[in-house]
Amino acid sequence: MSKFNLPYNQAVSQDKKTFYKNARIIDAASGYDKVGELLTIGDKIADFGQNLNAPTDAEIIDCSGNVLTAGLIDIQVHFRDPGQTHKEDLESGSRSAVVGGITTVVCQPNTAPTLDSTLTFDYLRLKAKEVAHCNIKAYGCITKAMKGEELTDMNALIGAGAVGFTDDGLPVMNANVMRRAFESSKNLGVVIAQHAEDLNLSNKGCINEGRASLELGVRGIPNISESVIVERDLAILEAIGGRYHLLHCSTKEAMDAIKRAKAKGLQATAEVSPHHFMLTDAAVLKSGTNAKMNPPLRSEEDRLALIEGLRTGLIDAIATDHAPHDLASKNKTLEEAAFGIVGVETMLPLSLTLYHQGILSLIDLLAKMTCNAARIINFDGGVLAKGARADLVVIDLNHEWIIECEKFQSKSKNSPFEGFKVKGRAVRTVVAGKTVFEV
Ligand SMILES: [Zn+2]
Numbered sequence: 470m471s472k473f474n475l476p477y478n479q480a481v482s483q484d485k486k487t488f489y490k491n492a493r494i495i496d497a498a499s500g501y502d503k504v505g506e507l508l509t510i511g512d513k514i515a516d517f518g519q520n521l522n523a524p525t526d527a528e529i530i531d532c533s534g535n536v537l538t539a540g541l542i543d544i545q546v547h548f549r550d551p552g553q554t555h556k557e558d559l560e561s562g563s564r565s566a567v568v569g570g571i572t573t574v575v576c577q578p579n580t581a582p583t584l585d586s587t588l589t590f591d592y593l594r595l596k597a598k599e600v601a602h603c604n605i606k607a608y609g610c611i612t613k614a615m616k617g618e619e620l621t622d623m624n625a626l627i628g629a630g631a632v633g634f635t636d637d638g639l640p641v642m643n644a645n646v647m648r649r650a651f652e653s654s655k656n657l658g659v660v661i662a663q664h665a666e667d668l669n670l671s672n673k674g675c676i677n678e679g680r681a682s683l684e685l686g687v688r689g690i691p692n693i694s695e696s697v698i699v700e701r702d703l704a705i706l707e708a709i710g711g712r713y714h715l716l717h718c719s720t721k722e723a724m725d726a727i728k729r730a731k732a733k734g735l736q737a738t739a740e741v742s743p744h745h746f747m748l749t750d751a752a753v754l755k756s757g758t759n760a761k762m763n764p765p766l767r768s769e770e771d772r773l774a775l776i777e778g779l780r781t782g783l784i785d786a787i788a789t790d791h792a793p794h795d796l797a798s799k800n801k802t803l804e805e806a807a808f809g810i811v812g813v814e815t816m817l818p819l820s821l822t823l824y825h826q827g828i829l830s831l832i833d834l835l836a837k838m839t840c841n842a843a844r845i846i847n848f849d850g851g852v853l854a855k856g857a858r859a860d861l862v863v864i865d866l867n868h869e870w871i872i873e874c875e876k877f878q879s880k881s882k883n884s885p886f887e888g889f890k891v892k893g894r895a896v897r898t899v900v901a902g903k904t905v906f907e908v
Pocket residue numbers: 637638639664716717763764
């Protein structure tokens with residue numbers, strides 16, 4: 470039986486000591502990888518290394534055979550709060566996250582109302598304080614009500630907690646608006662994150678334009694709907710400056726664009742979602758609307774390009790685009806069903822496939838879900854260091870299990886990974902020095 474110890478923000482006392490022993494301690498940020506001990510006092514890491522002695526008043530946690538690393542950071546989730554809390558809310562979403570070893574999430578601002586005002590940020594902060602099981606962060610909207618027209622007051626939103634800006638769910642189609650967003654990005658030192666999709670090119674398509682769309686006789690979304698926006702954004706970035714982050718990259722062409730931008734030294738980063746490197750559009754034939762998301766699952770060629778991007782470091786981060794939907798939103802035709810799948814409980818095991826297959830080292834893989842992700846949002850988490858926040862995860866790399874969506878903590882069960890055999894899971898998740906979840 471899994472145990473929850475919630476909510477985390479009933480803080481541990483500042484003299485509470487916890488001593489993790491026999492752990493393979495990995496800090497992806499520094500490359501540290503040794504079996505040893507780690508001590509937390511209160512909500513901070515006090516020390517870690519080899520041959521440390523446990524204080525007599527410490528709680529001892531034996532991590533034999535397991536990895537101990539910084540808690541995972543998922544920089545793209547939709548917790549539907551406020552607005553669609555029958556699909557997810559901050560409580561269920563964060564409970565789902567900590568099962569996946571995630572200690573910090575970044576909510577996307579396409580809620581109802583959108584996160585375009587300090588008022589909605591106040592709501593988020595106050596509710597998170599009451600019910601959340603992990604750290605809740607959020608992007609602010611680039612434009613008011615995500616209409617793509619008028620910039621939000623980014624300075625005020627940063628003051629209210631915004632870690633960057635995006636209109637995710639929708640692209641910023643107007644290039645001049647994007648230009649002004651980059652001007653703000655340059656002045657304020659925050660990232661502009663794009664859902665790259667030319668709406669005219671995607672033309673109300675519902676899955677990838679390719680074999681599956683032909684076979685099913687439905688309208689497809691071509692690769693160029695992503696890449697033309699990425700190419701345009703990078704051209705504006707080069708002219709104006711600022712920082713750009715490509716959300717859920719799905720195509721080889723977008724990867725190539727990011728590669729050229731990085732070679733020029735532009736401040737561009739990219740993330741990929743597990744479903745895009747695990748599956749192709751063939752999954753739609755099997756899983757139907759539970760394999761419908763935006764951007765869509767692409768071809769094998771794209772999938773392999775994303776894996777190569779992860780391997781070479783072109784892709785900085787892995788993020789889930791956790792997009793819960795109720796049954797009614799998915800029990801529809803492919804054309805009419807909602808886009809999106811849940812992901813926070815499967816990010817770690819699916820990503821570990823890359824490690825088990827020898828494609829990525831464990832350190833490089835963990836970096837994409839810890840320190841690299843943190844850097845994109847100017848967050849000081851994702852590292853193990855003396856004095857750093859005690860957000861931790863203990864990972865059993867070798868536990869084999871089968872994904873059963875009904876068992877998800879999320880309010881929603883929409884996932885194409887039902888029945889997938891995976892290897893590895895979080896066995897203990899620690900937020901601010903307190904175990905919030907253990908197997
Ligand atoms: Zn998106």
